[in-house]
Amino acid sequence: MEFSFPTKEDAVLGHIDDDIPADVLEEFIAGGHASPAGEISPTLFQDLVRLSLKLSEHMAASEEETRQLIGVVRKEPQLILRIIGVAEQREAQFARDVALASPLGWACSPR
Numbered sequence: 001m002e003f004s005f006p007t008k009e010d011a012v013l014g015h016i017d018d019d020i021p022a023d024v025l026e027e028f029i030a031g032g033h034a035s036p037a038g039e040i041s042p043t044l045f046q047d048l049v050r051l052s053l054k055l056s057e058h059m060a061a062s063e064e065e066t067r068q069l070i071g072v073v074r075k076e077p078q079l080i081l082r083i084i085g086v087a088e089q090r091e092a093q094f095a096r097d098v099a100l101a102s103p104l105g106w107a108c109s110p111r
Contacts, residue, residue, distance in 0.1 A: 009082050024054045025097060032101035040102055047101065 028051045032041035041047065061069070073079050 009079060020055065020097075021058055024051065024058070027054075029097065029101045035102070044098075044102065048098075 028047055031043055031047040031050075035041040073083075
């Protein structure tokens with residue numbers, strides 16, 4: 001299997017850009033749709049736990065890959081800015097996904 005990345009940074013950090021698997025996300029969002037309008041889903045916490053567990057099953061980085069990434073960031077500290085940027089994008093997207101799973105979605109929308 002051959003991978004192609006637009007930049008060296010993408011080649012090193014490419015795995016952090018992986019999307020949440022669509023089926024996992026769809027299941028999470030569907031979990032809140034049975035809630036009465038105007039109320040937070042009573043299963044939101046359990047749904048978040050279930051989502052977290054499923055995401056951990058899909059994590060691609062091994063302990064060795066994580067050590068290698070730390071080593072690269074030590075040598076190229078500017079890469080941390082890219083990691084932070086991706087993390088902020090992920091956080092905003094996750095807030096939007098939680099909003100979709102909640103009838104009070106407007107209350108959960110990102111800043």
